Amino acid sequence: MTDTFKHKGLRQQLVKIVESKGIKDQNVLDAIGKIPRHLFMDSGFLDHAYQDKAFPIAANQTISQPYTVAYQTELLQISPGDKILEIGTGSGYQTAVLLEMGAKVYSIERQQELFKKTSKFLPSIGYRAKKLVFGDGYKGMPEEAPFKGIIVTAGAPGVPKALLSQLEIGGRLVIPLGKKVQTMTLFIRKSEKDFEKHEFGEFRFVPLLEDKN
Numbered sequence: 001m002t003d004t005f006k007h008k009g010l011r012q013q014l015v016k017i018v019e020s021k022g023i024k025d026q027n028v029l030d031a032i033g034k035i036p037r038h039l040f041m042d043s044g045f046l047d048h049a050y051q052d053k054a055f056p057i058a059a060n061q062t063i064s065q066p067y068t069v070a071y072q073t074e075l076l077q078i079s080p081g082d083k084i085l086e087i088g089t090g091s092g093y094q095t096a097v098l099l100e101m102g103a104k105v106y107s108i109e110r111q112q113e114l115f116k117k118t119s120k121f122l123p124s125i126g127y128r129a130k131k132l133v134f135g136d137g138y139k140g141m142p143e144e145a146p147f148k149g150i151i152v153t154a155g156a157p158g159v160p161k162a163l164l165s166q167l168e169i170g171g172r173l174v175i176p177l178g179k180k181v182q183t184m185t186l187f188i189r190k191s192e193k194d195f196e197k198h199e200f201g202e203f204r205f206v207p208l209l210e211d212k213n
């Protein structure tokens with residue numbers, strides 16, 4: 001698995017595209033410019049790795065579109081050292097973006113095949129999450145809570161209560177809400193009981209599934 005000048009060049013073009021769509025956080029753009037996205041995809045898709053598109057990965061899932069990854073990450077407002085929980089590890093690309101920005105990352109995936117593959121792959125290219133867990137993201141990771149940020153990378157029909165309760169005061173939950181189409185939604189925890197809700201544009205994600213099969 002290599003990262004060539006050609007890949008690096010394509011990646012810089014991708015950064016420009018994502019920036020032109022409105023992403024301003026320079027640390028997010030730098031992360032996209034650094035991470036070899038082609039290594040996160042099955043070989044047949046190598047040529048497509050630097051288009052701003054979602055693509056199929058194992059277990060009928062997708063690697064999110066770079067713009068979507070950037071959009072969600074920007075909403076999290078990450079500083080180095082922040083403790084972040086990700087729901088839906090998938091290919092690990094979003095995980096790598098968070099790690100590249102200096103976050104301490106905890107991530108949950110419910111598809112065993114993907115969990116196994118990504119758990120091996122991420123450290124093989126130098127990305128070390130604090131914890132990768134095989135399980136149900138609806139429950140969050142109570143043993144590691146509270147989190148500064150929580151990012152859900154699958155479309156959720158509703159807000160899992162456990163995730164809100166695992167945010168620290170001032171913490172941010174970024175979650176695409178809706179069935180067929182999702183509205184990007186940000187919750188900020190203002191106090192033990194109060195949450196501020198902000199709604200953004202529409203996106204399409206694979207569903208956040210409740211029961212493991």
Ligand code: SAH
Pocket residue numbers: 061062063064087088089090091092093094095108109110111114135136137138153154206207208209210
């Ligand atoms: N962040 C990923 C996006 C993968 S798509 C990436 O950058 O590649 C969404 C992922 O969420 C899929 O891998 C899917 O299996 C996972 N998922 C769906 N429901 C889940 C749940 N309840 N708990 C944890 N992961 C879930």
